[in-house]
Amino acid sequence: MEQALNWETFWWTTLGVFLTLSTFSFLYKDNPFYKFAEHLVVGVSAGYFVIILYYNGLRPNLLDHLFMSNTWTPRFDQLYYLLPLILGVLMWARFSKKWSWVSRYPIALYIGIATGIAIPLEMRNRVIQQVYGTVGQTGFDFAKPGFFGIPSGIWDVILVILVIASLVYFFFSKEHKGWFGGLAKLGIYTLMIGFGASFGYTVMARISLFIQRVQYIKSWWEMFT
Amino acid sequence: MKRQLPLLVVFLAGVFMVIQYFVPAEFSEKAYEFLIDWTIIIGIFALALGIWSLIRVSYHKIKTKQEGYFYSYVALAGLFGMILFGFTFMGGLESYMFTHFFDHIMIPIQSTMFSLLAFFIASAAYRAFRARSVLSSVLLIAAFILMARVIPMGPLSDAVTVVSNWILLVPNLAAKRAIWIGVGLGIVATALKVVLGIERSYLGRD
Numbered sequence: 001m002e003q004a005l006n007w008e009t010f011w012w013t014t015l016g017v018f019l020t021l022s023t024f025s026f027l028y029k030d031n032p033f034y035k036f037a038e039h040l041v042v043g044v045s046a047g048y049f050v051i052i053l054y055y056n057g058l059r060p061n062l063l064d065h066l067f068m069s070n071t072w073t074p075r076f077d078q079l080y081y082l083l084p085l086i087l088g089v090l091m092w093a094r095f096s097k098k099w100s101w102v103s104r105y106p107i108a109l110y111i112g113i114a115t116g117i118a119i120p121l122e123m124r125n126r127v128i129q130q131v132y133g134t135v136g137q138t139g140f141d142f143a144k145p146g147f148f149g150i151p152s153g154i155w156d157v158i159l160v161i162l163v164i165a166s167l168v169y170f171f172f173s174k175e176h177k178g179w180f181g182g183l184a185k186l187g188i189y190t191l192m193i194g195f196g197a198s199f200g201y202t203v204m205a206r207i208s209l210f211i212q213r214v215q216y217i218k219s220w221w222e223m224f225t
Numbered sequence: 226m227k228r229q230l231p232l233l234v235v236f237l238a239g240v241f242m243v244i245q246y247f248v249p250a251e252f253s254e255k256a257y258e259f260l261i262d263w264t265i266i267i268g269i270f271a272l273a274l275g276i277w278s279l280i281r282v283s284y285h286k287i288k289t290k291q292e293g294y295f296y297s298y299v300a301l302a303g304l305f306g307m308i309l310f311g312f313t314f315m316g317g318l319e320s321y322m323f324t325h326f327f328d329h330i331m332i333p334i335q336s337t338m339f340s341l342l343a344f345f346i347a348s349a350a351y352r353a354f355r356a357r358s359v360l361s362s363v364l365l366i367a368a369f370i371l372m373a374r375v376i377p378m379g380p381l382s383d384a385v386t387v388v389s390n391w392i393l394l395v396p397n398l399a400a401k402r403a404i405w406i407g408v409g410l411g412i413v414a415t416a417l418k419v420v421l422g423i424e425r426s427y428l429g430r431d
Contacts, residue, residue: 012325012328017333019333019337023341024341027341036296037334039296041303041330041331041338042279043279043300043304043306044306044327045335046279047305047307047308047311049272050276050304050307050311051323061262081262084262087263087266088270091273092273094274095274095277104227104428104429105230105234106270107231108232108234108238108428109264111238112237112238113242114264115235115239116242116243119239119420120247121246122412122413123409126406127406130402131406133402147390147391148391155394159395162396167406187403188360189360189396190403191400192360193392193396193400194367194404195364196367196368197367197368199350199364200369200372200375203350206346209340210340213333
């Protein structure tokens with residue numbers, strides 16, 4: 001049985017397909033269609049983030065502390081939230097050449113808090129956890145089979161050596177000569193395989209997106225048939 | 226004074242946040258949550274600066290009738306349209322126009338822009354694949370094996386799956402871990418430079 005065409009869906013999808021093709025037209029060269037889509041997405045994305053940050057950031061973190069929910073009746077139990085509000089408004093001193101130095105205070109507080117949080121967190125998550133993952137969590141089981149019939153414990157030892165070799169490559173305070181240079185060379189080969197793997201994955205991810213866009217255009221075309 | 230006092234604020238806030246991480250007390254957690262709220266609020270007010278900058282640049286282009294000024298109307302219409310439809314009196318995040326603008330304007334253009342990179346990456350790949358050295362050949366072979374595994378119709382053979390799993394779990398994991406450790410140490414070193422006032426470029430010039 002033939003299905004009736006939903007005109008509302010049709011028009012919105014047609015707009016989406018038009019914008020998709022306009023963006024793809026950049027493959028030929030920069031042209032008015034691409035410029036139109038480019039400027040439209042800049043405006044729409046900026047507006048989208050204004051709204052998202054209002055609902056998910058400003059409202060729960062500031063307005064709900066200063067006003068009763070869903071009404072603009074002030075509440076007086078958390079007036080200390082006026083402080084971040086004042087600091088936020090001070091950011092706008094950037095608009096004035098004379099008073100722009102005032103905006104350094106909220107920036108300083110922001111930077112201070114962010115860096116203060118980053119020091120222990122980054123040390124734990126990126127450094128200690130990675131070292132623990134390399135040495136502490138690995139099984140070093142020489143009885144369990146691993147890749148290519150070689151026990152997994154041997155691959156674990158190789159993994160540790162390759163991590164050290166890659167770190168040695170990053171170490172430029174000592175000349176890469178002799179055994180140190182050899183280890184650094186092993187490190188650069190390891191890094192190249194890592195970059196190759198990431199590159200391969202990125203290429204395939206982009207191609208998947210391209211296939212998805214083609215399927216989107218195909219679904220629009222099927223509305224007529 | 227215009228520079229020294231902000232540097233003191235950075236130092237005090239930074240040191241306080243480092244200390245509170247090691248203090249397992251309720252007041253410490255409360256202070257952490259409160260200060261996180263502060264950073265979110267300050268960050269949102271900073272976003273307004275960016276939006277204002279977009280409006281000012283577009284307005285200036287229209288006013289001086291610069292080449293392609295018509296596109297500034299498009300950007301401003303998108304911005305104000307989205308803000309208008311997103312506010313509560315128009316239905317908020319669930320409003321018809323807001324969701325349809327998101328689904329049929331923002332998503333198609335952004336995904337197409339990302340998928341466009343497939344073509345530019347293919348051109349970069351062509352240049353990379355003309356392997357001229359052992360190192361670039363190693364990169365090429367690793368990339369090729371991974372690509373052969375994740376093609377849409379599934380891996381080419383079991384051998385490809387085994388070799389690509391080995392690449393991912395041995396050399397690739399080692400490289401990633403070394404990079405993460407390097408990045409982590411870099412972030413900590415930079416953060417320490419900021420807290421101690423050695424790095425102060427974020428204050429701008431007088």
